[in-house]
Amino acid sequence: MARPRTRTLVYDAVLSLATEERLGSISMEGVAARAGVSKQTLYSTWPSTGAILFDALLDRSSSDDGKIVVPHSGDLAADLESLVAATIEELTDPTLEPLLRAVTADIQIDEVLAAQYRDRLLTPQLKAISDRLQRGAIEDPDAAAELLLGPILHRWLLRTRAFEPGWASAHVQRVLRATANCAVQVPPHTGNQ
Amino acid sequence: MARPRTRTLVYDAVLSLATEERLGSISMEGVAARAGVSKQTLYSTWPSTGAILFDALLDRSSSDDGKIVVPHSGDLAADLESLVAATIEELTDPTLEPLLRAVTADIQIDEVLAAQYRDRLLTPQLKAISDRLQRGAIEDPDAAAELLLGPILHRWLLRTRAFEPGWASAHVQRVLRATANCAVQVPPHTGNQ
Amino acid sequence: MARPRTRTLVYDAVLSLATEERLGSISMEGVAARAGVSKQTLYSTWPSTGAILFDALLDRSSSDDGKIVVPHSGDLAADLESLVAATIEELTDPTLEPLLRAVTADIQIDEVLAAQYRDRLLTPQLKAISDRLQRGAIEDPDAAAELLLGPILHRWLLRTRAFEPGWASAHVQRVLRATANCAVQVPPHTGNQ
Amino acid sequence: MARPRTRTLVYDAVLSLATEERLGSISMEGVAARAGVSKQTLYSTWPSTGAILFDALLDRSSSDDGKIVVPHSGDLAADLESLVAATIEELTDPTLEPLLRAVTADIQIDEVLAAQYRDRLLTPQLKAISDRLQRGAIEDPDAAAELLLGPILHRWLLRTRAFEPGWASAHVQRVLRATANCAVQVPPHTGNQ
DNA sequence: CTATAAGCGAGACGGTACGTCGAGTCTTAAT
DNA sequence: ATTAAGACTCGACGTACCGTCTCGCTTATAG
Secondary structure, rough: OHHHHHHHHHHHHHHHHHHHHHHHOOOOOHHHHHHOOOOOHHHOOOHHHHHHHHHHHHHHOOOOOOOOOOOOOOOOHHHHHHHHHHHHHHHHHOHHHHHHHHHHHHHHHHHHHHHHHHHHHHHHHHHHHHHHHHHOOOOOOOHHHHHHHHHHHHHHHOOOOOOOOOOOHHHHHHHHHOOOOOOHOOOOOOOOO | OHHHHHHHHHHHHHHHHHHHHHHHHHOOHHHHHHHHHHHHHHHHHOOOOOHHHHHHHHHHHHHHHHHHOOOOOHHHHHHHHHHHHHHHHHHHHHHHHHHHHHHHHHHHEEEEEHHHHHHHHHHHHHHHHHHHHHOOOOOOOOHHHHHHHHHHHHHHOOOOOOOOOOOHHHHHHHHHHHHOHHHOOOOOOOOOO | OHHHHHHHHHHHHHHHHHOOOOOOOOOOHHHHHOOOOOOOHHHOOOOOOOHHHHHHHHHHHHHHHHHOOOOOOHHHHHHHHHHHHHHHHHHHOHHHHHHHHHHHHHHHHHHHHHHHHHHHHHHHHHHHHHHHHHHHOOOOOOHHHHHHHHHHHHHOOOOOOOOOOOHHHHHHHHHHHHHHHHHHOOOOOOOOO | OOOHHHHHHHHHHHHHHHHHHHHHHHOOHHHHHHOOOOHHHHHHHOOOOOHHHHHHHHHHHHHHHOOOOOOOOOOOOOOOHHHHEEEEEEEHHHOOOHHHHHHHHHHHOOHHHHHHHHHHHHHHHHHHHHHHHHHHOOOHHHHHHHHHHHHHHHHHHHOOOOOOOOHHHHHHHHHHHHOHHHHHOOOOOOOOO
């Protein structure tokens, strides 16, 4: 509904606020003030701050630079490793982390937002990874994709542990071993190097 | 600080509200009213609704019935399967789910709460699983514990997919294959049935 | 800032409360509730109950009926007597007395309010009396005005004594004798009849 | 009820608070804290801060130094002038003024306190002045006493004007002229010098 | 050109909740 | 037996946002 010019102002406002402010404190009023836009204008397009954050995130990820693409060289393990690294990078990027956390918090509370988030960001992302795995002759690519992302998000969302250097590589090995034909694709497990 | 009698009233209040109300709408004022306790009493013990929820959760999980124990029969795979089943049960229990989601949302925003949650609930839980795995001759039990829980929470937190029947069993197989000595412990993977 | 409609609601509310309630118990919250107006609306226009009371008083006194005018017939003594009577009437009017006392109490505490009260109500009142006295050939009209009002407010504010019938007349005589050219204007004092 | 030791602590506390703090902010809690006494101890002796202030004032004025005595040399005008000067001194004493204002504010609201204040402080004071006047052959000494004090308190309570130097003397002249046998006691008024 | 309408800023408004302060009561423990 | 210490309920404080609303000011298309 809002004009492109207005949308840009709002996205910029909400992104800067998400970075500066304490995390729970993003408010419609604050966004309106920062964007130099009236509250009514906000409400005529978005029902909540969560919705604005989400749209801002979508806008960012549909622009060229904000995209995580699944690499496709010949080497499956190397591709997955670089994907994991890029994901971790994004999750811990000081600009993005607050945004992603805010949206994740909203998802717990707002089912509509959760559905949009799932359909427009998460499912495509899982699909892309799954496709890459299938082309790598992994037999159950969907499960493998979940095995790959699950532990990463477990650490990040529940804040149980930071990502140690070297972990990504070991993690990819484990995932491949879990779902590949054991004897052929990966050498038997000989301990955590 | 608060007297035991007061704590009980508050825990009951917050638990009942978490079940009845819309998720984001738990407020200090509401809890005080429901508990028949003054706001001042609440604030003198807890800084936020998140903290109350967390304590209520702890209180519940330290009572006999609320505990998830890692089973320890001889059969590792069976034990893990029943653990996974119990975890899923808990996460989707209509009484508990709103509570857990509310706390998870707060964790994204409140780092202090996140640290408490990690130290008093999550780390012990991971440790218990890890111990069971170690006794089952798994070589990297910590990583295996994460592989086990990660995908479960990925589905639950990001609401990507419901838990299909049969999934638990297949998931445990994959985790074991990922970290066990492949040839000996588990038969080679033969496809996603 | 507030719209005229809102102001009216607030003035009515505060006036009715001042009459009904115990005197110290007028609160912003109570006024808001009685006026059917939100607290924020009150605070956006008035900083305290004292300020509301004061504005309500001003509003009342600028309307036609609430005005004390200094009479100006030829007879100075008679004019002053009727002025004194009107003043006493006002101070002991069951509707006005609580209001005036509340404002006077606030004046002791709030210097800003005191300045407004002085400039917008008291000084004009003294000036009006002083003007009447000057036209009556009193040589020090300002001092005479103070001599006239001082004892009235001394009795009322410090609650030392009620106003006996007949006192007004004797009081006016004394004031005139104090400041008039003694021999000509007033007969020598011959005791308190 | 309270022990003398406690009373002293409380009086000191309330006097120091009345001087330091903003005027309306004296609270039972604050006094208790400052006096190092529990709230219960306060409540068992005084019903309000006003009552404490009042008792503290009484205590002070019954000690030797805090007393205003009406002087009694042969010269009535001189005696009254020095009395007026002493009164003004007291009312504007930076230590006393806040106390007196606080009590005066309370009097507007609390009738019980008003009665005590009247009977134990104001009436005796008026009586003492009236006595002095009577001995000076003033025919209506009560009225004269009110004429004397009224304008002083009018200025002070309503904050209409500061006390100019020279005013006390002129004021006393006017009061004497108002109530004395004009021809004998005072020269005719010849203008406001 | 104008008028008619839509988008918009500004901000008043009735609300709910915030987090804090103080009142006044009551219970517990120590002196 | 008096006191301190302080937990407790209650009510008000003053603030922040909520979501709705009305008011004018642009601006851009339709008469």
